[in-house]
Structures are given as structure tokens and as C-alpha cells.
Amino acid sequence: MNTARGASSAVPPASGPRSDGVRGAGTKGIPRARREEQILAAAMEEFGRHGHASASMAEIARRVGVTKPMLYTYFGSKDGLYLACLERVAPRLVAAIEEAMAPGQPAAKTPHRVLGAVFGILEEQRSAWFVLYDRTLKPGGDLHAAARRHRRTIDDLAASGTADLLRRHGNEDPLDADALKHVWTGTVGALVGWWTSHPDQSAQDMAARCTRLLTAIRG
Numbered sequence: 470m471n472t473a474r475g476a477s478s479a480v481p482p483a484s485g486p487r488s489d490g491v492r493g494a495g496t497k498g499i500p501r502a503r504r505e506e507q508i509l510a511a512a513m514e515e516f517g518r519h520g521h522a523s524a525s526m527a528e529i530a531r532r533v534g535v536t537k538p539m540l541y542t543y544f545g546s547k548d549g550l551y552l553a554c555l556e557r558v559a560p561r562l563v564a565a566i567e568e569a570m571a572p573g574q575p576a577a578k579t580p581h582r583v584l585g586a587v588f589g590i591l592e593e594q595r596s597a598w599f600v601l602y603d604r605t606l607k608p609g610g611d612l613h614a615a616a617r618r619h620r621r622t623i624d625d626l627a628a629s630g631t632a633d634l635l636r637r638h639g640n641e642d643p644l645d646a647d648a649l650k651h652v653w654t655g656t657v658g659a660l661v662g663w664w665t666s667h668p669d670q671s672a673q674d675m676a677a678r679c680t681r682l683l684t685a686i687r688g
Contacts, residue, residue: 492524501543507533508543510594513554520605521551521612548612551600552565555612558590558597559619565590576637579630580653584679587657588664588672595665602658627654 499507512533515524526547530537544550569582591598601620604612631653632646640646665674 489536504533505543506537508535508540508550509557510520512550513558513594513600514596516551516554516603517594517599520603521547522605522607524551526550536597551612552615554597554600555615555619558594559601559616559622561590562587562601562662563619563622563626566623570626570630576633579634581676581680584657584660585672585676586659588675591661591664592672595661596669598658598661598665624650624654627657 473487491646495636508529511529515532519525524547526537526540529550530540544553565586566583569586570579574582587598601623603616606616628646628650631649632643635641635646635649639658660675660679665668670678
């Protein structure tokens, strides 16, 4: 879902508790796999809140309780760490959206299922959305290309879903479909941004709220 434009792709506000879950971690003897999980969780939060350009490797190391050299030992560079975060969240989002859009399910409920799937994936790390939709990535660079590739996959799913919705109402105008896709993708990004500002709201709360909102809009 291409939220690279407008408020839907803004870096989320810093209010509310952090969701990295690794404050105070860093004791010796932690297995490598667990250490990588800690680093990725902290990095996801840092990149999501500040963007790649302004993210601090020192802050990531501080959150985990390790040294900066250890980050480079594990991931090679700041770019390598960002890519690891990107490859962690993007395939999960794509898989969840594809499952929500799978044939054989009530078509009228597809928007509800997609939103529920997105919230479910982001439940423990809401800032991850803004890693995928990072506006600070330099166009033409490898990181920008990697993020854009994943965004395009999600965008294509959104295009397919909105076109199917219009066809069910007898509308096959491609411009209408494209316009509705942009409305939908912008809405999803805006909802994730709102959710990030309300850390007390669970994924289930958000799914229920969106069901109410979509019902009201249809009405």
C-alpha cells in the first residue's frame, strides 16, 4: 500500500511507551539468535520513529545494552541493519494481506480482514510500518529500491482489491480503480499512524473500530 505521500507515511510521534521490549537487556551469555532479536526490535523502533537518515546506531546499542561495534559485527553496517528490519516486516505484511484476500472468503469483508491482518502483524512493533514507508531513504539508493520493491507488492495487492470491489458494483473504470486504491492506501497508513499515537489500543480494538467506521461510511 503506497503510503509514501502525505501524512500516512509520517514518522510516528514519540509519545507513549516504547514497544521494543528490550530496555535493560544486554547481559552476557545471551545466545546469538536472541541477541539478534533484541537488536532488530530496538532497530525497528529507532528506524520507524526517526527514519534511516536520522536513526542513531548509538541509541540502538544503548537500548539493547551492547556496544556499537557489536551492532556492526552482527549486521555489518547501518544499512545492513535497516535491510534486516525491512526484510523482517515486509514479507510478513505481504503474507498476511494475501491470506486476508485469498479466494473463497466473503468479498464484502475483505477490507475488514486486510485491516485486521495489518494490525495483527504490527501489534508488537507498530513502528515497523514506518520502516517500510521510510521517507528519508535516498532515491536511487539500494535501500530505497528494496523498500520500494516491497511497497510495490503491497500496492499491487491494494490495486487488485479495489478493482475487484468496483467490478462487483459494475464499475470497470481504471481511473476510478486507481483513485480508490490511493484512497485506501492512504487510509491504511493514516490508521496505523493514529494507532501508534494510541498505544493503549490493541490490534483487536483497532479491527473492531475500523469495522464500525467502514459500516458507518457504507451507511
